[in-house]
Amino acid sequence: MNIAILGAGAWGTALAVSLAGRHRVALWARDAALASAIGSGRRNQRYLPEVPVPDSVTVTGELSSALAGSELALIATPTSGLREVLERVREPDPPVVWACKGLEQASGKLPHQVVAEVLGKRAACGALSGPSFALEVAQGRPTALTLAARDAQFAKRIAKELHHPTLRVYFSTDLAGVEISGAVKNVMAIAAGICDGLGLGLNARAALITRGLAELTRLGLALGGRTETFMGLAGAGDLILTCTGDLSRNRGVGLGLARGEPLDAVLERLGHVAEGVYSARAIEALAAEKRVEMPITRAVCSVLFRGTAPREAVQELLARDPREEA
Numbered sequence: 001m002n003i004a005i006l007g008a009g010a011w012g013t014a015l016a017v018s019l020a021g022r023h024r025v026a027l028w029a030r031d032a033a034l035a036s037a038i039g040s041g042r043r044n045q046r047y048l049p050e051v052p053v054p055d056s057v058t059v060t061g062e063l064s065s066a067l068a069g070s071e072l073a074l075i076a077t078p079t080s081g082l083r084e085v086l087e088r089v090r091e092p093d094p095p096v097v098w099a100c101k102g103l104e105q106a107s108g109k110l111p112h113q114v115v116a117e118v119l120g121k122r123a124a125c126g127a128l129s130g131p132s133f134a135l136e137v138a139q140g141r142p143t144a145l146t147l148a149a150r151d152a153q154f155a156k157r158i159a160k161e162l163h164h165p166t167l168r169v170y171f172s173t174d175l176a177g178v179e180i181s182g183a184v185k186n187v188m189a190i191a192a193g194i195c196d197g198l199g200l201g202l203n204a205r206a207a208l209i210t211r212g213l214a215e216l217t218r219l220g221l222a223l224g225g226r227t228e229t230f231m232g233l234a235g236a237g238d239l240i241l242t243c244t245g246d247l248s249r250n251r252g253v254g255l256g257l258a259r260g261e262p263l264d265a266v267l268e269r270l271g272h273v274a275e276g277v278y279s280a281r282a283i284e285a286l287a288a289e290k291r292v293e294m295p296i297t298r299a300v301c302s303v304l305f306r307g308t309a310p311r312e313a314v315q316e317l318l319a320r321d322p323r324e325e326a
Helices: 010-019 032-041 063-067 079-088 111-119 134-138 152-162 175-197 202-222 233-244 249-258 263-270 275-290 295-305 310-318
Strands: 002-006 024-028 048-052 058-060 072-075 096-098 125-129 143-148 167-172
Touching: 002 010, 002 063, 010 024, 010 048, 010 134, 024 032, 024 063, 032 058, 048 134, 058 063, 072 079, 079 111, 079 275, 096 111, 111 125, 111 175, 125 152, 125 175, 125 233, 143 152, 143 175, 143 233, 152 167, 167 175, 175 202, 175 233, 175 249, 175 275, 175 295, 175 310, 202 233, 202 275, 202 295, 233 249, 249 263, 249 275, 249 310, 275 295, 295 310
Parallel strands: 002 024, 002 072, 024 058, 072 096, 096 125, 143 167
Antiparallel strands: 125 143
């Protein structure tokens, strides 16, 4: 299959490296200088310097060149860049899969809603999600993902195409459930980083992840998602990874905030997009709209945007009245 991977950050580069053994891959970078550097040095020194990019991967700064003859456009930009890229892939018109996780900050929409606005309600589109650090995927370490689409046959076909021995791809028709899982887990990872940074212990982290899964599930069900999705790879799997792994950018944000660093300084040092920061406010608003109780999300937003100190936010969570577990 001819696959155009649109976005040469860490995740797009990792997918190009991982899929190059089975497919003809073109990797597009918005920054022409970055594309030239990757093409000549065969490494993405800016975002994924640890792993070489195979010679078989065509690297280009021209979107039309990447899309020429493509049978699948795999969009790996941050969620904030999804709409712009979609506008540019209308012609030619390949099937589209997006691998970004979060809500569009300006509109509060999930990726599939953005896709529907730009491309219409086409059947040949879907989301790729699940517990996956880019570095480990690029290194060929075993990883399992979920390909979700409303069209079951499309989901099954693309999952089969992307599947290989170290990248196990399952398929699902719960597009909304997979996407809201990928968005909320990043906010929970910021909370987990705060928890770890304050030295609250492993018991506290386990409680936070479990109650974070409850929040994710409540909102997901309100949006029409299915319980099994939230218990699966895109839900519990991605949540656990992002809340515990040292490679987690969002957990890194929480760790920095717990040390007393300003948010701007944390993000500048990180050098990558931490989607949880940009999705948190939209998730809080969506929860209010759906009348879903999400105290951890609210606490994270208080720290990020309302000047609440991390330890104070934790104390407010601990001071909540006891209730039946649900």
